[in-house]
Amino acid sequence: MTQPRQSSAGFVWNGRITPPPFYCSVDLRNAGFKLAPVDTNLFPGGFNNLSAEMLPLAVQAAMAAIEKYCPDAKNLLLIPESHTRNTFYLQNIARLIKILRQTGLNVRLGSLSEEVTGPTPLNLPDGSNLLLEPLVRINNGRRVGLKDFNPCTILLNNDMSSGVPKILENIHEQALLPPLHAGWTVRRKSNHFAAYDDVVKRFSKLIGVDPWMLNPFFGKCGHINFSEHEGEECLAAAVHSVLVKIRRKYREYKIKETPFVIVKADAGTYGMGIMTVKDASEVKELNRKQRNKMAVGKEGLEVRDVIIQEGVHSFEHINDAVAEPVVYMIDRYVVGGFYRVHAERGITENLNAPGAHFVPLAFAQPHALPDMKATPGTTAPNRFYMYGVVARLALLAASIELEKTDPNPET
Numbered sequence: 135m136t137q138p139r140q141s142s143a144g145f146v147w148n149g150r151i152t153p154p155p156f157y158c159s160v161d162l163r164n165a166g167f168k169l170a171p172v173d174t175n176l177f178p179g180g181f182n183n184l185s186a187e188m189l190p191l192a193v194q195a196a197m198a199a200i201e202k203y204c205p206d207a208k209n210l211l212l213i214p215e216s217h218t219r220n221t222f223y224l225q226n227i228a229r230l231i232k233i234l235r236q237t238g239l240n241v242r243l244g245s246l247s248e249e250v251t252g253p254t255p256l257n258l259p260d261g262s263n264l265l266l267e268p269l270v271r272i273n274n275g276r277r278v279g280l281k282d283f284n285p286c287t288i289l290l291n292n293d294m295s296s297g298v299p300k301i302l303e304n305i306h307e308q309a310l311l312p313p314l315h316a317g318w319t320v321r322r323k324s325n326h327f328a329a330y331d332d333v334v335k336r337f338s339k340l341i342g343v344d345p346w347m348l349n350p351f352f353g354k355c356g357h358i359n360f361s362e363h364e365g366e367e368c369l370a371a372a373v374h375s376v377l378v379k380i381r382r383k384y385r386e387y388k389i390k391e392t393p394f395v396i397v398k399a400d401a402g403t404y405g406m407g408i409m410t411v412k413d414a415s416e417v418k419e420l421n422r423k424q425r426n427k428m429a430v431g432k433e434g435l436e437v438r439d440v441i442i443q444e445g446v447h448s449f450e451h452i453n454d455a456v457a458e459p460v461v462y463m464i465d466r467y468v469v470g471g472f473y474r475v476h477a478e479r480g481i482t483e484n485l486n487a488p489g490a491h492f493v494p495l496a497f498a499q500p501h502a503l504p505d506m507k508a509t510p511g512t513t514a515p516n517r518f519y520m521y522g523v524v525a526r527l528a529l530l531a532a533s534i535e536l537e538k539t540d541p542n543p544e545t
Contacts, residue, residue: 144466145530152533156199156289156311157464160525161474161486163446164459167389169520170350170446171528172396173486174326176316177293178462179215180472181233182225185494188470193236195464200237202465203309204286210239211278211285213269215292216247221259227291228258234289242283244269246292246299269301277307287311294319295402295435315539318401323441324354325539330531337527348524350444351379354400358440360429366418372442373397374414380444394445394482397428399437407437408484410445447481452493458485459495459517461525468522471495495521 144153159178160171184192200207212234214227227243234241245254245266254266272279278301279285287309288302294317302314315321331349338345353372358365373395380393392412399407407428411417420428429437450457455477462470473493476485495518537543 145533147530147534152530152537153202154463154466154529154533155316155536157462158529158532159460159462159471160528162459162461162521162524163448164450164517165391165447166449167387168347168446169524170348170444171330171524172350172443172446173323174330174528174532175293176312176321176532177291179223179226179291180460180492181229181462182222183460183472183492183494184229184462184470185472188494189233189236191467192233192462192464192469195467195469196233197237198467199465200239200287203311207286208240209283209285209287210234210241211244211280211283211288212241213244213246213288213290213292214266216245224256224258224264228262228264230291231264242280242285243267244278244280244288246301271301273307278302278305290317293317313536313540315541316536320539320541321535322400322439323398323443324352324400324439326528326531326535327352327441327443329534329538330528333527333531333534346383348527350446351376352444353442354440355442356400356439358438360420360425360437369397369440369442370414370417373411373417376442376444377412377414391447392482396443396445396484397440398443398484400439400441402435402437407440408486410482410484412482445482448485449481456481456483456485457493459521461495461521463525463529466526466529468525471521471525 144151155176157178159175159180161173163170163172212227212231215223217223231241243264243266245268250266250268252268256264256266258264267280269278270281271277272284277284278288285308289311294314297319298314298317302310334345334349338348353376355365355368355372358369376395377393384391384393394410394412397409397411407430409424409428448456448458450459450473452473452475455475456479457473457475460471460474461468472495474485474490475493476487476490478489479485479487
């Protein structure tokens with residue numbers, strides 16, 4: 135299958151080289167008749183869920199990525215989220231450190247938390263530990279590092295949902311990855327899917343398929359206040375509009391499933407502020423519990439803008455539980471992935487919720503390209519290859535999205 139044209143530095147788009155984010159994860163939904171991304175995370179937090187067999191590829195990809203920004207890099211500062219009691223997240227950080235250290239880098243952890251005032255060990259379930267240290271400005275305030283550590287590169291694994299930390303502002307001598315405008319202070323899912331819409335239309339034209347098969351319809355609404363019933367008319371209208379488009383496609387392809395949309399915060403992650411809607415009337419019939427759930431996102435921030443996204447059924451199952459694939463990339467390369475599995479959720483529901491567990495994707499065997507000489511229908515569908523293709527389309531969209539929202543494009 136044709137993939138986006140690339141250079142050694144990134145994707146070639148409209149005659150320009152568009153560098154990819156340092157890393158990225160993409161949540162996919164596979165309905166059989168449709169395979170589409172539903173979320174793209176630029177601060178992925180599940181490296182611990184990747185298969186150990188895929189780590190050499192992750193190390194190679196990390197080496198390629200770091201070489202672009204600081205070819206002579208020796209020191210890398212990793213800045214994690216502040217919720218240091220989440221052991222699953224800390225295992226993600228431990229795995230990420232392992233990948234980065236195997237590239238030859240000296241890696242240390244710097245904390246944005248005001249509670250971390252000195253070296254602070256964090257114990258992990260396997261008996262190992264991480265050492266968190268307070269961030270400081272060094273070199274007369276021109277750089278960010280630790281008391282005795284001057285990094286060339288700063289890697290963020292903190293999505294800045296609550297705003298850009300002052301200590302990270304006005305950094306010009308170090309590579310800051312991803313850039314600050316990749317955080318949820320600036321980033322919007324609707325911008326990402328607008329870029330993806332353009333990417334997938336061009337890609338679909340190249341391979342001769344309906345772009346809808348790879349692309350969820352979406353709309354957006356601002357000035358929402360779920361607690362005060364503000365913005366209901368806009369939201370109901372947007373839900374109706376997207377459902378009409380979906381029903382038209384279902385009729386075209388004789389799909390008998392029930393169309394639905396997902397309403398979620400336009401900024402934010404962790405599966406918060408999400409609901410499934412099958413009719414516009416449901417928007418005005420939300421009970422207090424549902425409104426309270428939709429009203430706040432990560433860090434307790436109020437949800438004022440939402441994206442209304444076509445719901446994609448997930449017909450994949452692991453041991454009778456609904457599953458969705460998540461693909462991980464570093465630089466331009468797919469480095470693995472896993473199934474997010476939830477035994478208590480249905481095929482139309484969000485699986486990124488408490489109770490989910492993770493099963494590594496079997497990328498190892500299907501890593502090869504499809505058999506181009508085989509008669510159609512005679513070989514097993516190579517789902518894993520397709521997951522990687524669609525995820526990299528979303529990665530390209532993220533590259534374009536960051537380029538368009540860069541507040542300092544000249545730099």
